[in-house]
Amino acid sequence: MEERILATARDIEGLYPHVHIWGWPIATYLFLGGLAAGILLFATLYYLNGKENDMPFTVKIAPVFTFFFVAFGSLLLIYDLHHKPYFWRLFTAFRIESPMSWGAWTLASVSILSLLWPLSFVDSIEDYLHRRGWKRMDAITRWIIRMEHRWAPLRWLIMFFRRYRKLFAYLLLFLSIILGIYTGILLSAFNAHPLWNNSILGPLFLTSGVSTGSAFVMWLSNNKKERRLMSIIDMSLIAVELFFIIHMIMGMQAGPEAYKEAARLFLGGQFTVWFWVIFVGFGLVLPFLLEVFEVRGFHVHPAVPALLVLVGGFIFRIIMVYAGQMSEYPFL
Amino acid sequence: MRYAMALDTKKCVGCGDCVVACQTENNVPLGYSRDWITEVVKGQYPDVFLHFESQRCNHCEDTPCVRTCPTGASHVIEGGIVKVTHDECIGCGACIEACPYDARYFHPDGYVDKCTFCDHRVADGLDPACVSVCPTKCMYFGDLDDPDSEISQLLRTREHYTLLPEAGTAPQIYYLK
Numbered sequence: 001m002e003e004r005i006l007a008t009a010r011d012i013e014g015l016y017p018h019v020h021i022w023g024w025p026i027a028t029y030l031f032l033g034g035l036a037a038g039i040l041l042f043a044t045l046y047y048l049n050g051k052e053n054d055m056p057f058t059v060k061i062a063p064v065f066t067f068f069f070v071a072f073g074s075l076l077l078i079y080d081l082h083h084k085p086y087f088w089r090l091f092t093a094f095r096i097e098s099p100m101s102w103g104a105w106t107l108a109s110v111s112i113l114s115l116l117w118p119l120s121f122v123d124s125i126e127d128y129l130h131r132r133g134w135k136r137m138d139a140i141t142r143w144i145i146r147m148e149h150r151w152a153p154l155r156w157l158i159m160f161f162r163r164y165r166k167l168f169a170y171l172l173l174f175l176s177i178i179l180g181i182y183t184g185i186l187l188s189a190f191n192a193h194p195l196w197n198n199s200i201l202g203p204l205f206l207t208s209g210v211s212t213g214s215a216f217v218m219w220l221s222n223n224k225k226e227r228r229l230m231s232i233i234d235m236s237l238i239a240v241e242l243f244f245i246i247h248m249i250m251g252m253q254a255g256p257e258a259y260k261e262a263a264r265l266f267l268g269g270q271f272t273v274w275f276w277v278i279f280v281g282f283g284l285v286l287p288f289l290l291e292v293f294e295v296r297g298f299h300v301h302p303a304v305p306a307l308l309v310l311v312g313g314f315i316f317r318i319i320m321v322y323a324g325q326m327s328e329y330p331f332l
Numbered sequence: 333m334r335y336a337m338a339l340d341t342k343k344c345v346g347c348g349d350c351v352v353a354c355q356t357e358n359n360v361p362l363g364y365s366r367d368w369i370t371e372v373v374k375g376q377y378p379d380v381f382l383h384f385e386s387q388r389c390n391h392c393e394d395t396p397c398v399r400t401c402p403t404g405a406s407h408v409i410e411g412g413i414v415k416v417t418h419d420e421c422i423g424c425g426a427c428i429e430a431c432p433y434d435a436r437y438f439h440p441d442g443y444v445d446k447c448t449f450c451d452h453r454v455a456d457g458l459d460p461a462c463v464s465v466c467p468t469k470c471m472y473f474g475d476l477d478d479p480d481s482e483i484s485q486l487l488r489t490r491e492h493y494t495l496l497p498e499a500g501t502a503p504q505i506y507y508l509k
């Protein structure tokens with residue numbers, strides 16, 4: 001038997017009994033990043049497949065929201081920094097080895113592009129909003145169109161983006177995949193936390209992010225075909241997610257003691273109910289079943305599975321951020 | 333040059349002088365400390381053994397803290413000493429998450445702080461404050477690349493261990509058994 005105790009005072013917040021310096025802001029940031037990645041992935045993919053008129057919400061309207069998601073996520077990240085006045089240092093360096101670094105650059109590029117993307121569709125967005133009766137958003141869009149007519153630089157910018165839209169679509173598609181993977185790799189880069197340190201976390205977070213993206217479209221679109229398609233896509237994504245989750249836990253179980261200990265957090269430990277009942281049960285399996293019913297023709301309001309997926313995705317990130325920090329090598 | 337530290341667990345009595353010396357030398361804020369003493373109890377009554385470990389940043393050979401730092405504030409200087417440049421640090425905490433040894437913390441001013449191996453003293457040819465103050469002379473600081481240094485000789489002749497080698501960081505604080 002070996003027992004280790006701290007013999008001198010170390011009255012430092014966030015280190016004992018285990019590291020706890022990241023909380024809900026980081027989890028929310030990861031959630032919003034994944035959601036934005038999912039929305040942009042569908043928007044660019046369907047645009048490149050020539051579906052911009054069949055799936056107007058997916059291609060044109062949903063991306064309007066991504067700028068706000070990404071911007072709010074970035075604000076949360078800055079809010080969580082302890083040395084805030086120096087946050088600009090993030091952008092005076094590019095360090096490929098540090099996920100936090102290339103993630104910040106990806107986020108900055110995505111936020112700019114996700115502002116320009118809907119701007120380039122501004123006329124048809126105005127048309128859509130008007131028909132749908134979303135008055136406030138419509139008013140803002142009309143104001144932007146007026147600005148476009150009055151202010152030449154804005155007009156040039158929009159024209160430029162329109163002309164090279166296809167190129168930007170490819171770029172944005174690539175960046176959205178990077179963004180989605182990044183939200184997982186940010187955590188999996190930490191060896192010191194066995195729960196995070198597995199290579200499936202990147203793909204898992206990407207899949208979960210894309211799933212929340214499809215749920216978002218499913219929830220807010222008013223086009224039956226679009227909703228149904230997103231339902232089917234989301235079902236497959238949830239299946240993949242479940243597979244990744246089982247794979248992740250089996251991987252930890254097969255690992256050294258510290259990794260088994262990490263798996264125990266979900267297998268009888270403190271997070272068991274949160275993980276299996278709340279996240280897997282209500283955030284994955286239930287919406288999956290509801291989507292199956294819906295596709296089979298039963299009447300299920302699409303907002304129900306969509307909101308379950310969205311809330312589930314958020315809770316999943318909260319669980320991973322908190323549980324991951326509790327998973328450490330036995331140490332003092 | 334590869335600086336390292338060896339601590340003789342046979343001599344350490346856990347007095348904590350190294351902790352106080354570091355706090356004084358480096359102006360560590362009240363309640364905080366860059367080094368600390370861990371009491372290790374092994375075995376079962378009546379065969380119980382106790383020893384102390386004076387712990388601090390291991391100035392690892394493979395540094396996850398430097399790797400994950402987005403700004404380059406965490407870096408390695410001559411001799412393998414791991415340091416943080418305060419006004420490049422944004423206080424994101426990535427390095428704190430990356431270190432398996434709890435060696436880093438947020439200074440009340442926001443940046444990340446940790447043991448520097450007293451590089452300002454080492455540059456003048458002195459030992460780190462903790463080493464020079466130890467009343468039992470249980471700590472040795474020196475260059476592992478020099479086969480004749482006291483620390484190289486000790487590591488050749490005495491059995492030793494490092495903390496959490498399984499974390500894969502190649503720590504450079506050695507504990508002599």
Ligand code: SF4
Nearest residue numbers: 389390391392397431
């Ligand atoms: S002990 Fe921690 S802070 Fe020090 S070099 Fe190793 S990983 Fe970095």
Ligand code: SF4
Nearest residue numbers: 401421422424425427
């Ligand atoms: S807290 Fe400072 S030193 Fe640590 S990783 Fe972030 S920027 Fe680098």
